[in-house]
Amino acid sequence: MSAAHQLAPLPDDSIPDGMRIATRGNANPLDAIEDDLRNTIFGQNRAIESVVRALNRARFGFSAGNRNRPLVNLMFLGPTGVGKSECAKRLAQRLHPEGGGFLKIDCSIFSQGHEVSALVGAPPSYVGRDQKPLLDPDIIETPNSVVLFDEIEKGTAELWNLLLQIMEDGEVTLLNSGRAVSFRNAILIMTTNVGAKEMVDYIDKRNIGFRSTRQDMEATGQQIYQIGFEALQRVFRPEWINRIDEIIAFRPLSSSTMSRIFDRMMKEANGQYINYGIQVEVSPAAKDHILRKGYNPTFGARPLRARLLKDIDAPLADLVASGGIPQGSRVYVAYQGGEQYDQELQFYYQPDEHLAQEARRRQEELAREPSRRPTPPAESKPSSQGPSMARSIDSVTRR
Numbered sequence: 001m002s003a004a005h006q007l008a009p010l011p012d013d014s015i016p017d018g019m020r021i022a023t024r025g026n027a028n029p030l031d032a033i034e035d036d037l038r039n040t041i042f043g044q045n046r047a048i049e050s051v052v053r054a055l056n057r058a059r060f061g062f063s064a065g066n067r068n069r070p071l072v073n074l075m076f077l078g079p080t081g082v083g084k085s086e087c088a089k090r091l092a093q094r095l096h097p098e099g100g101g102f103l104k105i106d107c108s109i110f111s112q113g114h115e116v117s118a119l120v121g122a123p124p125s126y127v128g129r130d131q132k133p134l135l136d137p138d139i140i141e142t143p144n145s146v147v148l149f150d151e152i153e154k155g156t157a158e159l160w161n162l163l164l165q166i167m168e169d170g171e172v173t174l175l176n177s178g179r180a181v182s183f184r185n186a187i188l189i190m191t192t193n194v195g196a197k198e199m200v201d202y203i204d205k206r207n208i209g210f211r212s213t214r215q216d217m218e219a220t221g222q223q224i225y226q227i228g229f230e231a232l233q234r235v236f237r238p239e240w241i242n243r244i245d246e247i248i249a250f251r252p253l254s255s256s257t258m259s260r261i262f263d264r265m266m267k268e269a270n271g272q273y274i275n276y277g278i279q280v281e282v283s284p285a286a287k288d289h290i291l292r293k294g295y296n297p298t299f300g301a302r303p304l305r306a307r308l309l310k311d312i313d314a315p316l317a318d319l320v321a322s323g324g325i326p327q328g329s330r331v332y333v334a335y336q337g338g339e340q341y342d343q344e345l346q347f348y349y350q351p352d353e354h355l356a357q358e359a360r361r362r363q364e365e366l367a368r369e370p371s372r373r374p375t376p377p378a379e380s381k382p383s384s385q386g387p388s389m390a391r392s393i394d395s396v397t398r399r
């Protein structure tokens, strides 16, 4: 490179007199959507920002000249369990709070032998003509619908051709009825794990661990994008990739992000426990223990959910069913340490009259509406007669 190329360009002195410098205002309604996405999909602020920027452009109908396309064509890249599908789902919920306006096509059906006729229907004389095509015009043509093609690498060449047509013409014809479905008011989101194996190898090599800093994760994110983009180029032709408006990389999750996801999962779990008048708090040490066991940057947040089921849900259900914890209790999960596998956590409880009332109220409600009833644990009396408040919190062992 010549020295001339390395010089900074001269400041632009061509700005006409009287022009004001533009700065960003705060009137954009999409800002609220961005905030909401940030509050539910953690540690993916850059990805969320890209999504919102693309939506913003689409909202004004700025489409680089071609109006016959979906509002926006997005591709979410990244390792497994980092929030790609969740982000699409949440965006749809936010745009359509009353429901509807969201269609998810799980592309793994194509690797199980389904053909594209599952999407567009079969012509009248063919087998399968009675089956309703998955591309439902009522949903897709709802303004600002979100159409998610999940895990597109599991599809076939036939599917990818159909996607090319959607991205380029914004329209496909259903073969069973001859009806055209327009995607022009739809937000098209595709997700993929292409390159996941290389991403995993890269993460392993970098030795990303439980205590990796946010900066580490940030640098990793850029590399993940590069790996994903190169993998995409190996699978798809350039003209296919060029139809995508924005390729958005989701990053591996840092431990602080995992901690926020843990808190949210516990909140959701408490939303279920309350049906039995149970509310659970997990001590900081117990939380740290579960996070360590459930942390695997290769699989994102997926192992964490499994850990919670095993370490909290299962023993809690057992304790309640066996009468070890009465319905209507505050429960505290503490870390005991020790060598014995899977006995590191200990459950403590304290009966609480408000929670007991709440349990009775909910169970009466469910009795009136049996269709909504979850399978309740066997009715049982607690083995101890409920400790007095003076004894405060009792410890119970699981077996």
Ligand SMILES: Nc1ncnc2c1ncn2[C@@H]1O[C@H](COP(=O)(O)OP(=O)(O)OP(=O)(O)O)[C@@H](O)[C@H]1O
Residues within 6 Å of the ligand: 040, 041, 042, 043, 044, 078, 079, 080, 081, 082, 083, 084, 085, 086, 087, 191, 192, 193, 253, 261, 300, 301, 302
């Ligand atoms: N960044 C995140 N913030 C909050 N929750 C998350 C995040 N990532 C994952 N989760 C949790 O993990 C679950 C799985 O995430 P999701 O389905 O979005 O994974 P994905 O990125 O689509 O992975 P895959 O490539 O395997 O489909 C979600 O339902 C959510 O509960």
Ligand SMILES: [Mg+2]
Residues within 6 Å of the ligand: 084, 085, 086, 150, 151, 191
């Ligand atoms: Mg997914």
